[in-house]
Amino acid sequence: MSTPENLAAQMADKTSDQLLAMFKHPEDWLTEALDAAKAELGRRGVDVSTIPVGLPPMPEGQLIFFAVSPLKLVVMSTVTFGIYELYWFYKNWKLIKQRTDSNIMPFWRAFFAVFFCYSCFKEVKDVATSRGILFSSSPGWLATGWIVLTLCWRLPDPYWFVCWLTPLFLVPIQNAINRLNAVVAPNHNPNSRFSGWNIAGTVVGGILFVLSIIGTLLPSQ
Numbered sequence: 001m002s003t004p005e006n007l008a009a010q011m012a013d014k015t016s017d018q019l020l021a022m023f024k025h026p027e028d029w030l031t032e033a034l035d036a037a038k039a040e041l042g043r044r045g046v047d048v049s050t051i052p053v054g055l056p057p058m059p060e061g062q063l064i065f066f067a068v069s070p071l072k073l074v075v076m077s078t079v080t081f082g083i084y085e086l087y088w089f090y091k092n093w094k095l096i097k098q099r100t101d102s103n104i105m106p107f108w109r110a111f112f113a114v115f116f117c118y119s120c121f122k123e124v125k126d127v128a129t130s131r132g133i134l135f136s137s138s139p140g141w142l143a144t145g146w147i148v149l150t151l152c153w154r155l156p157d158p159y160w161f162v163c164w165l166t167p168l169f170l171v172p173i174q175n176a177i178n179r180l181n182a183v184v185a186p187n188h189n190p191n192s193r194f195s196g197w198n199i200a201g202t203v204v205g206g207i208l209f210v211l212s213i214i215g216t217l218l219p220s221q
Helices: 004-011 016-022 029-042 070-079 083-100 106-111 113-130 138-152 158-167 171-184 198-215
Strands: none
Touching: 004 029, 004 113, 016 029, 016 198, 070 083, 070 158, 070 171, 070 198, 083 106, 083 113, 106 113, 106 171, 113 171, 138 158
């Protein structure tokens, strides 16, 4: 649970527009977080007398971020050679856009994930902590690790194998997302089962993955 001091520090890091945007979707925030935002706006000289503060219930089944089990995230990311990770970013940015009414472009934020992964991770942490969800990992370190390993595909054989570890930096984010979704939408589909298409992709991608490893480790003629 975030302390009042932590909430005040988080609000101080936000712009006035970001603070005002919180009140457009108060269902995403604890009352304490909205109070801290209102106090910060007051310190900046913004008229807060007409800003309502409340926490209406989240409509049942409405997710804040993309739901998927950590196992499925790791498996699908591996067998699709990282494509599922881009899909993961796209789904999260799409939900962020819908919730905040921002003019961001989810596709391009996912396509250029190396530039926007930190802001995505920080958004998850901010929303999770505002709802009382523990998030002990650093978005900065997770983003740095993900970016570095993503760029490792350019390394010579066999060192580029480390790029397959990128999903591990998404797991702490997904764990927080799943705890958050369980609070705001307890009856949601956790997306832990592998569909027919998932299974087919896992089989084909798994074969290609094994062949790529064999081809890399075999001595050149």
